[in-house]
Amino acid sequence: MFGAQDAKRERPPHPFREGGPGGGLSSLAELESHWAQKLADRIQVRSAAGQPGLMVFNPCAYTRRVALEVDGFRGAIPVTDPVKAAEFSGGVARLVVEVPPLGFAWVPRAGNAAPPKPRIKLADGLTVRNEFIECDLDATTGGIRSFRDLRTRATRFGQQLVFNPGSKMVARDIRVTNSGAALGEIVTVGDLVSERDEVLAGFTQRVRAWLGRPVLELRIELDVRHQPSGYPWHAFYGARFGWRDDRAVLFRGVNGANTQTGYTRPVSPDYLEVRLGAERSFLFTGGLPFVQRHGSRMADVILVPEGERARTFDLLLATDREWPMQTAQGWVSPTPVVPTEKGPPAVGTSGWLGHVDIPSLLLLSLRPCPAGEGGGRAVAGTFVETAGFGGAADLRFARDPSAAALVDAAGNVLQPLTLNGDAVPLEYSAGETFRVRAEWA
Secondary structure (H helix, E strand, O other), X not given: OOOHHHHOOXXXXXXXXXXXXXXXXXXXXXXXXXXXXXXXHHHOOOOOEEEEEEEEEOOOOOOEEEEEEXXXXXXXXXXXXOEEEEEEEOOEEEEEEEEOOOXXXXXXXXXXXXXXXXXXXXXXXXXEEOOOEEEEEOOOOOOEEEEEEOOOOOEEEEEEEEEEOOOEEEEEEEEEEEEOOOEEEEEEXXXXXXXXXXXXXEEEEEEEEEOOXXXXXXXXXXXXXXXXXXXXXXXXXXXXXXXOOOOOEEEEEEOOEEEEOOOOXXXXXXXXXXXXXXXXXXXXXXXXXXXXXXXXXXXXXXXXXXXXXXXXEEEEEEEOOOOHHHHHHHHHOXXXXXXXXXXXXXXXXXXXXXXXXXXXXXXXXXXEOOOOOOOOEEEEEEEEEOOOOOEEEEEEEOOOOOEEEEEOOOOOEEEEEOOEOOEXXXXXXXOOEEEEEEEEO
């Protein structure tokens, strides 16, 4: 319980109000853009002017390959580090960019290189693919007939949209909307109809495969005409996924942990995993937590129960991910992109600002905080162990810290940490969540 002294303390400025870190910014997007611009200016302080480009930032503590669609490109640019795939059409650039952990990548916005030639046909007929996965759509329903990896070619998932308690998915149009050197995309349009052929909802479903990214993106847009009402587990619009073998075991991702589940309604805000022998198939829900099983080979991700206002939903399918929490976090993390008029930073076209050398140790947040006595600036990072094993790791920054400590949620020091050269040493137990403060004089 708070005492009288605690009650009198002033609250810190709200980040979206005047006086807060955002200087009166009114939205999260504005706050993100504001600080990304300040960071870009700091990194490019010695960069040459007159070279238009993009600074792409990665707020996660592991390397990410991010997919971008950017207007205003003047000519094609070479596909060299950090650009892994690219295509250009009508001033729009579709890029796959590899960004280091807690780092940046600089990409030019103008060039005269020859347009990249497609390495494989990323979309044709009813199929989208890349070098890792392949997805066939069903001509009748417009749903996913087979999502599979290219190594075993075994079907991992099928998918349809449903209205519970009963409906049919009927496609009216299926077409390839992009098949270039970086992106394959197919869009299906149709209706969910009742057993009396009454239209319950219209749908548009988009599947995408980017070159160099071992995932399938699925965007679902619903035009609900018959509103669901009643008990939300019984009346809802959802995405139903099925797998081929009833011997498969279901796991759920919650707060970094991967746990086997036999629940009919496994709450899974991070991901759902279907495991069959050595096969691991993943459905990343992007924060949609409510899942309901049907028998031993199907599960519904609930999209629209009574009262839900959202009508657009993004899901992700993947196979055999060694560190699924990285994919889950990366799927919902922003990728700030800042247009600049300067060339690459002095350190090169990409670089990292912070790094953790153990992939199972997930950085949940990294924020400025008050420094200890005699300190100058400080940041506090919150970590969670996600593989179920204890161990040790090193945390490094581009600038060597002068001191570090384990701290609690209020910032109180629990234990000073002795720096190991340029690294902050971290020791952790299985599933542990802890907080570390690093300081610079």
